[in-house]
Amino acid sequence: MPIPPGRGVASRELLRENAFRAIRDAIVHGTLAPGERLADGDLVEWLGVSRTPIREALSRLEQMGLVLTRPGRYTMVSPLDARAVRAAQSVTAAMHELAVREAIPHLGPHEFDAMRAANQRFADALRADDVAGAIAADDEFHGVAVTACANQAVHTVLEQFAPVLRRVERLRFSSLSGRDSVAQHARILMLCEAGDTEGAVVATRANWQTLLPFLTDLPDGGE
Numbered sequence: 001m002p003i004p005p006g007r008g009v010a011s012r013e014l015l016r017e018n019a020f021r022a023i024r025d026a027i028v029h030g031t032l033a034p035g036e037r038l039a040d041g042d043l044v045e046w047l048g049v050s051r052t053p054i055r056e057a058l059s060r061l062e063q064m065g066l067v068l069t070r071p072g073r074y075t076m077v078s079p080l081d082a083r084a085v086r087a088a089q090s091v092t093a094a095m096h097e098l099a100v101r102e103a104i105p106h107l108g109p110h111e112f113d114a115m116r117a118a119n120q121r122f123a124d125a126l127r128a129d130d131v132a133g134a135i136a137a138d139d140e141f142h143g144v145a146v147t148a149c150a151n152q153a154v155h156t157v158l159e160q161f162a163p164v165l166r167r168v169e170r171l172r173f174s175s176l177s178g179r180d181s182v183a184q185h186a187r188i189l190m191l192c193e194a195g196d197t198e199g200a201v202v203a204t205r206a207n208w209q210t211l212l213p214f215l216t217d218l219p220d221g222g223e
Contacts, residue, residue, distance in 0.1 A: 020057035082218035093208035103148035
């Protein structure tokens with residue numbers, strides 16, 4: 001068969017996406033700390049790819065608010081900024097509320113079991129002081145409704161803003177107050193099983209608002 005134009009496009013897309021996800025995850029997990037300088041050469045050596053996918057990944061991360069670039073001077077991991085995190089929290093909470101509202105008619109025993117299992121993993125990770133495991137389990141719990149609502153716009157917006165919040169959630173889940181989320185998750189699940197849409201939406205909003213106290217010590221808009 002004739003070879004269509006655009007040879008190698010898939011591999012280039014994969015390199016770009018892999019570089020983006022690797023740097024994003026390192027920032028979210030705290031491996032790359034706020035304020036840390038990001039040198040192209042170091043990232044090339046670490047990821048084993050050329051500078052082009054690295055620069056494309058950094059540009060995308062800058063749009064998400066995870067990277068700060070001063071052309072000709074430096075590229076660095078964005079400092080935690082209360083104003084940006086509040087904006088991300090507001091949008092993310094709204095998307096999860098919408099996901100729960102639209103998902104409840106489609107939730108059944110399989111989804112409820114998945115939420116229950118995720119919350120158990122979440123509780124186990126908190127007891128073990130496994131912050132990364134707690135964040136992953138929290139993602140899984142809320143992700144059940146996001147998947148069930150089948151709203152691509154919700155998924156797209158969360159992909160954009162959730163990583164900003166995950167940096168703050170490392171603080172929440174490493175503190176005792178993070179344990180409150182286990183009971184909040186259980187309440188969300190109970191209301192979803194009861195088909196109480198408004199109650200589940202309110203409980204979801206309350207769960208995401210638990211991040212707000214952790215923003216008080218963050219600077220507003222500083223570098």
